[in-house]
Amino acid sequence: NAGVTQTPKFQVLKTGQSMTLQCAQDMNHEYMSWYRQDPGMGLRLIHYSVGAGITDQGEVPNGYNVSRSTTEDFPLRLLSAAPSQTSVYFCASRQTTGAASGELFFGEGSRLTVL
Amino acid sequence: AQSVSQHNHHVILSEAASLELGCNYSYGGTVNLFWYVQYPGQHLQLLLKYFSGDPLVKGIKGFEAEFIKSKFSFNLRKPSVQWSDTAEYFCAVIPPVGNQGGKLIFGQGTELSVKP
Numbered sequence: 001n002a003g004v005t006q007t008p009k010f011q012v013l014k015t016g017q018s019m020t021l022q023c024a025q026d027m028n029h030e031y032m033s034w035y036r037q038d039p040g041m042g043l044r045l046i047h048y049s050v051g052a053g054i055t056d057q058g059e060v061p062n063g064y065n066v067s068r069s070t071t072e073d074f075p076l077r078l079l080s081a082a083p084s085q086t087s088v089y090f091c092a093s094r095q096t097t098g099a100a101s102g103e104l105f106f107g108e109g110s111r112l113t114v115l
Numbered sequence: 116a117q118s119v120s121q122h123n124h125h126v127i128l129s130e131a132a133s134l135e136l137g138c139n140y141s142y143g144g145t146v147n148l149f150w151y152v153q154y155p156g157q158h159l160q161l162l163l164k165y166f167s168g169d170p171l172v173k174g175i176k177g178f179e180a181e182f183i184k185s186k187f188s189f190n191l192r193k194p195s196v197q198w199s200d201t202a203e204y205f206c207a208v209i210p211p212v213g214n215q216g217g218k219l220i221f222g223q224g225t226e227l228s229v230k231p
Contacts, residue, residue: 033219040224041223042121042205042221042223042224043159043205044221045218045219045221048217090158092219094219096217102147102164103149103161104149104151104159104207106159107158108158
């Protein structure tokens with residue numbers, strides 16, 4: 001089982017460049033989300049989606065866009081990268097109903113450096 | 116602001132010592148509670164979760180957590196830690212439906228270092 005797949009694993013950008021972090025899951029999960037992880041700050045929610053065509057902002061949405069055209073895919077776009085966006089990004093998904101609902105399944109993470 | 120708080124930033128223990136990591140949340144109503152663990156260089160994995168029922172929840176690897184509704188707490192415990200428990204531990208909450216419902220909000224994390 002592939003679970004949650006994120007690409008790329010590492011990326012270096014210059015300030016002002018744009019890029020897209022890809023996330024795909026094969027578990028038919030309705031809920032998908034993006035977090036960034038920074039030392040001493042835990043995981044902070046950037047954007048999330050409860051189904052295809054539905055997205056909403058999390059705790060730190062500024063500078064990021066998302067879309068959810070299919071159940072499987074939830075890309076995260078950085079429109080104009082800034083050094084403050086240097087972080088490790090995790091995509092995560094979960095069921096929303098049933099006994100297994102609530103548990104998040106995480107991708108391996110994407111380490112982004114903005115120079 | 117409503118939040119999830121982990122009061123211990125870094126805990127250092129010797130092997131066989133007992134562990135208790137604090138977690139408090141500030142949401143009213145019914146919440147779902149989780150503890151996740153992140154081993155060095157890896158992504159987060161679920162340790163245990165509480166939705167309803169017995170407030171003492173047992174998870175994997177000998178961990179347990181107690182939900183105390185009156186204290187808005189969900190502390191993680193282990194009677195005897197091992198060197199392999201060295202990791203970062205995150206408490207997380209799904210707030211009540213209608214109040215940021217559906218999102219999983221994480222605490223700041225507690226780094227646990229176990230000395231052999």
